[in-house]
Each structure stands twice: as C-alpha cells, then as structure tokens.
Amino acid sequence: MNAQQTVKALRGRVRRATDYLDLAAWAKPIWAKVPHFQIGGRLINVMWVIPVVLVILVLGVAFFRPFYQTPMFQHFLARYPGIPPYAEVHTGFPLWLRVLHVLNLIFMFFIIRSGIQILADHPRLYWSRDCTPNSDWFRFSHPVPTDRVWTAKDDAVTIPKWLGIPGVRHSIGLARWWHFSLDLLWVLTGVTFYVLLFVTDQWRRLVPMHWEVFPNALSVVIQYWSLNWPHEETWTRYNGLQQLTYFFTVFIVAPLQIFTGLMQGPAIANKLGWFGKVFNRQIARSVHFFGLLWFLFFIFVHVALVFATGARENLNNMFAGIEGHAWTGMWIFCVVMVLLAAAWYLATPFTIRYARVVQHIGRYMVGPLKHVAEMWNPIAQYTEEQISPHLWPNGREPDSHEYSELREHGFAAYELQVGGLVEKPQVFSFDALRAMPKQEQITEHFCIQGWSGVAKWGGVPMRHILDLVKPTAEARYAIFYSFAEGSDGGIYYDAHNMRNMQHELTILAYEMNGKALPMLHGAPLRLRVENELGFKMVKWIRAIEFVQDYRDLGSGMGGYNEDFEFYGNRESI
Ligand SMILES: Nc1nc2c(c(=O)[nH]1)N[C@H]1C(S)=C(S)[C@@H](COP(=O)(O)O)O[C@H]1N2
Numbered sequence: 060m061n062a063q064q065t066v067k068a069l070r071g072r073v074r075r076a077t078d079y080l081d082l083a084a085w086a087k088p089i090w091a092k093v094p095h096f097q098i099g100g101r102l103i104n105v106m107w108v109i110p111v112v113l114v115i116l117v118l119g120v121a122f123f124r125p126f127y128q129t130p131m132f133q134h135f136l137a138r139y140p141g142i143p144p145y146a147e148v149h150t151g152f153p154l155w156l157r158v159l160h161v162l163n164l165i166f167m168f169f170i171i172r173s174g175i176q177i178l179a180d181h182p183r184l185y186w187s188r189d190c191t192p193n194s195d196w197f198r199f200s201h202p203v204p205t206d207r208v209w210t211a212k213d214d215a216v217t218i219p220k221w222l223g224i225p226g227v228r229h230s231i232g233l234a235r236w237w238h239f240s241l242d243l244l245w246v247l248t249g250v251t252f253y254v255l256l257f258v259t260d261q262w263r264r265l266v267p268m269h270w271e272v273f274p275n276a277l278s279v280v281i282q283y284w285s286l287n288w289p290h291e292e293t294w295t296r297y298n299g300l301q302q303l304t305y306f307f308t309v310f311i312v313a314p315l316q317i318f319t320g321l322m323q324g325p326a327i328a329n330k331l332g333w334f335g336k337v338f339n340r341q342i343a344r345s346v347h348f349f350g351l352l353w354f355l356f357f358i359f360v361h362v363a364l365v366f367a368t369g370a371r372e373n374l375n376n377m378f379a380g381i382e383g384h385a386w387t388g389m390w391i392f393c394v395v396m397v398l399l400a401a402a403w404y405l406a407t408p409f410t411i412r413y414a415r416v417v418q419h420i421g422r423y424m425v426g427p428l429k430h431v432a433e434m435w436n437p438i439a440q441y442t443e444e445q446i447s448p449h450l451w452p453n454g455r456e457p458d459s460h461e462y463s464e465l466r467e468h469g470f471a472a473y474e475l476q477v478g479g480l481v482e483k484p485q486v487f488s489f490d491a492l493r494a495m496p497k498q499e500q501i502t503e504h505f506c507i508q509g510w511s512g513v514a515k516w517g518g519v520p521m522r523h524i525l526d527l528v529k530p531t532a533e534a535r536y537a538i539f540y541s542f543a544e545g546s547d548g549g550i551y552y553d554a555h556n557m558r559n560m561q562h563e564l565t566i567l568a569y570e571m572n573g574k575a576l577p578m579l580h581g582a583p584l585r586l587r588v589e590n591e592l593g594f595k596m597v598k599w600i601r602a603i604e605f606v607q608d609y610r611d612l613g614s615g616m617g618g619y620n621e622d623f624e625f626y627g628n629r630e631s632i
C-alpha cells in the first residue's frame with residue numbers, strides 16, 4: 060500500500076464517539092480516599108484537623124473569656140473597639156453590588172465543584188515539577204503501585220456525582236469546560252465589581268486606609284473568641300477583621316487564583332522562561348489548591364457569621380438593600396438558594412446527557428483565549444540535571460499483531476507513511492528517519508490531568524518532514540494516526556494546526572533521555588509539540604495525513620480525546 064492508500068484505510072478505523080458521556084468506559088468507580096497530607100514522610104489523615112481545630116477553639120475560649128475582663132484588655136478595647144477610623148460608606152448596599160454578589164456566589168460554587176473534579180483526575184499535589192510517584196505532599200488516593208505499569212489514567216479517582224461535575228471517573232474534559240467557562244464569567248463579574256467599587260464610595264468598606272485596622276482586627280478576634288459579639292455598623296462600615304478578610308479575598312486570593320490557574324498551562328509556563336520554571340506547574344497547582352481552601356474557609360465562616368450576628372439584618376443588607384428586621388432579605392436569600400440547589404442538582408445529569416453541547420459551549424467561550432495562548436512562542440528548555448527521574452506514562456499501548464512483529468525486530472521494518480494534501484506522499488523507513496537531521500530538546504510535559512515532568516527528546520524536526528512532502532496550500536492540519544487504540548476502542552489520532560507543525564520545537568521523537576524511545580513512551584516514534592497538553596502528542600505514530608479540515612473524521616472534534624473525552628482541540632492552557 061502506498062501512503063495515500065494507508066491514510067485512507069486508517070480513516071476507516073477511526074471510531075465515532077457518542078455525543079453523550081458513555082458511562083460504560085469510566086463508570087466503574089475507583090473511589091477517592093479520605094485526603095491525607097504528608098509531613099516529614101508521615102501520612103496524616105485530614106480528619107485530624109477537625110478535633111485539633113475544636114480543641115484550639117475551646118482552649119481559646121477558656122483563655123480569652125477571663126482575659127476579656129482584665130483591665131489591660133478593657134483599656135485596649137476602649138482604644139481599639141474594632142472599627143478603625145476611616146470614611147464611612149453612605150450608599151448602603153446598592154443593586155449592582157447585590158446582583159454581583161449573587162452571581163459571584165453561584166459561579167463560585169460551580170467553579171469549586173468542577174475544580175475538585177479536575178483535581179480528582181490526578182488526585183495528588185506536589186511541590187516539584189517532576190511528580191515523582193509517592194513524593195506527593197497531599198493525596199486522596201492510594202500509593203502508586205510499583206509492581207506494574209501504572210498510567211496516569213489508572214490513577215484517576217471517582218468522586219460523588221453531587222460533588223464533582225459530572226462526578227464520573229476521568230471526566231476532566233467536561234469539568235474543564237465548566238471550570239474555564241465559569242472562570243471567564245467570574246472574571247467578568249470581578250472586573251465589573253472592581254470598577255464599580257472604585258467609581259462609587261463602596262471601596263472604602265473593603266480597602267484598609269489606616270494602620271489602625273490591625274489592632275482593631277485583633278480586638279475583634281479577641282471579642283469573638285471570648286464570645287462577646289463586637290459592635291457592628293455594617294450598613295456603613297466594616298470592622299477591622301472583616302475589612303482585612305474581604306480585602307485579602309477580593310484583592311489577593313482571587314487574582315492569585317487566576318494567575319496560578321493560567322500558570323498551569325503549557326503555552327504560558329513555557330513562554331515565561333525562567334519564571335515558569337521557578338514557579339512551576341506543581342507549585343502553581345498547590346497554591347491554587349490553597350486558594351480553594353481559603354475560599355472554602357471564607358464561605359464557611361462568612362455564612363456562619365451572617366447567621367450568628369443577626370441573620371435578618373444582614374440578609375436585608377446584602378439581598379434586599381434595606382435596613383432593619385423585615386423578612387424581605389431572608390426571602391430573597393431563600394429563593395436564590397432554591398435556584399442554586401436546582402442548578403446544582405441538574406448540572407451532573409445535564410453534563411452527562413449533553414456532553415457534546417457542553418464541549419461546544421466551552422469551546423465557543425474559551426476558544427479565543429486558547430488561540431491567543433497558542434500564538435505565543437514556547438521557548439523553555441531545561442538542563443540535563445533537571446530531567447525527571449520518572450515520567451508518568453499515559454494511554455493504552457498498541458496490542459496488534461502487526462505492531463508486536465515490528466517491535467520484535469527492533470522496528471527495522473517500520474515505515475512512517477505521510478500522505479493526504481501533499482505534493483509528494485512518502486514512506487520513510489526507520490533508517491531513513493534516523494539518517495535525517497536530528498534535533499534534541501529537554502522540555503517539560505504537561506498532561507491535562509495535572510502532572511508534569513521533564514525529559515530529553517531526540518528526533519526529526521517536523522519542519523524537515525514538511526520540506527520533503529510539501530503540504531499543498533489547502534493543507535491546514537496534520538493528523539497523526541497511532542498504532543494504538545484509545546481507551547474506548549477505535550484508533551487514536553489527533554489533529555494539529557500547521558503553525559504548530561512549523562514550530563522549531565516540534566519533533567518526531569525516536570529517543571528519550573539519550574536512549575531509544577521505550578515502548579511505554581511511544582516507540583518507535585512519538586510527537587512533541589511544546590505549547591500543547593500531553594494528549595495531543597500522539598505516541599506509536601503510524602502515519603501522518605495532511606487535511607483541510609478534521610470535521611469529517613470520527614466525531615469531528617479533532618482527535619481521539621476530543622471525540623471521546625470531550626477535550627478541546629487547542630489545549631494550550
Ligand atoms: N497513541 C496514544 N498516544 C498518546 C496517548 C494515548 O492514549 N495513545 N496518551 C496521551 C497522553 S494523555 C499523554 S499525557 C502523553 C503521555 O506521554 P508519556 O506516556 O510519554 O508520558 O501521551 C499522549 N499520547
């Protein structure tokens with residue numbers, strides 16, 4: 060068979076996926092474990108945090124109640140009653156503020172749910188970009204088995220459907236659309252909030268303008284802890300503790316979450332050079348997780364205090380924009396909560412049933428941003444010393460007779476077929492490929508699931524192949540077909556745009572870390588494209604086809620994972 064016949068035959072072996080989430084493949088639960096964190100080599104169950112916090116709270120009360128009565132503290136209290144001196148807010152809680160507050164609340168809940176779903180796809184956190192198994196400081200799964208091949212997909216865990224979106228094992232593709240699309244809306248509400256804060260007098264409630272905010276905040280802590288509720292004037296101004304907490308949440312944690320989210324994307328981290336290396340993906344992920352913990356803590360304490368310090372007055376302020384004891388605010392709050400509960404309940408079944416719709420909406424919303432990130436030139440390279448001791452493997456290995464024959468003979472008979480919209484369709488032998496100009500690069504791999512690792516890759520620059528086969532003017536994508544099938548059956552493939560194919564760091568690698576590419580990592584040939592997530596780098600490459608469009612292949616989404624797991628076709632973030 061010549062190259063054109065081969066690629067045509069391979070097209071026929073691409074399977075169409077369902078437009079709903081086919082539960083057969085991933086429905087079998089592998090349940091998450093109770094989270095543990097590691098301190099000095101010891102794994103500690105997070106449940107211990109509950110009794111420890113309770114003991115601290117009780118001891119605090121026992122200490123601060125008598126302390127409150129001391130002349131020393133009374134003197135301090137008279138000087139710093141809790142509300143620092145600064146200008147008051149005279150516009151109450153205007154409608155825009157109340158609307159943004161409700162939107163923020165709704166978006167946050169779904170961002171948190173989908174974020175936890177994303178984390179469950181690689182339920183471990185590290186400080187080092189290597190992600191060496193069992194070096195994680197936090198996990199909610201089992202230790203990594205060492206007696207067999209353990210892929211990143213094996214490692215994904217199930218979380219309950221009410222908690223994650225959509226709560227199916229390895230549903231990160233759909234969870235990411237939820238997370239990113241709502242992030243975008245959340246950023247829009249956030250920017251609107253910032254602008255309106257500062258064009259009105261509302262910023263005065265949140266921004267500390269006087270150093271006395273600190274002793275006043277301390278005073279409020281001691282008042283609460285001794286169970287003496289502090290004096291409140293929330294209609295016009297916040298106490299020192301509130302002001303510091305809101306300031307930290309709105310002006311520090313929220314921007315930090317956006318930043319640490321973006322820093323996890325290959326295009327951004329690789330573009331930023333040394334900064335992306337020092338503030339690596341795993342640090343960004345861990346800090347992003349601390350941001351989540353802060354938000355959860357904030358929501359818990361915020362809601363608890365709203366109810367403990369005069370629920371009706373507080374809800375009137377924030378939901379009705381009125382002062383006093385009426386039930387109005389409580390009613391609006393209850394309506395919002397019922398709507399939120401309904402949306403919460405429907406999100407998972409909707410996502411499972413209309414998975415393709417979720418994917419399309421997500422692509423429409425965040426696609427342009429990914430396109431911008433793709434335009435950046437990913438340049439980061441590493442040194443030999445920075446090569447990771449272990450690179451997590453992923454994917455299903457080829458199991459055909461044809462492949463094992465080739466492998467048995469050291470791929471001597473391997474041929475790379477290149478066809479489609481090219482002037483010169485060609486078949487390259489393995490020897491011919493190895494005789495071509497060779498390029499080596501030490502780069503970082505970013506798997507969509509969350510892990511990363513550095514390896515040295517050696518192989519043929521894709522530019523060289525382009526020069527030889529000469530894609531025609533119509534060719535807009537290169538489709539890579541694998542010897543292997545994907546996890547749901549059907550041949551694994553992925554489409555890349557020509558811009559990425561022409562990039563200086565795009566290579567067909569046949570070496571890894573100075574040795575022949577191991578079977579597990581894609582022998583004889585695998586792709587490296589350094590501004591995209593790992594799933595786009597097809598392993599066990601059998602053929603390349605240049606096409607004008609990929610929409611007539613498979614489910615038409617541009618790749619195997621795009622079809623079956625609802626990933627995006629451009630995954631630079
Ligand atoms: N043929 C094929 N290629 C594949 C996959 C696969 O399942 N089949 N998985 C992809 C994913 S999700 C990742 S993260 C990388 C992993 O590469 P590695 O195993 O060398 O670390 O391979 C990519 N290439």
Ligand SMILES: [Mo]
Nearest residue numbers: 506507593594
């Ligand atoms: Mo991956």
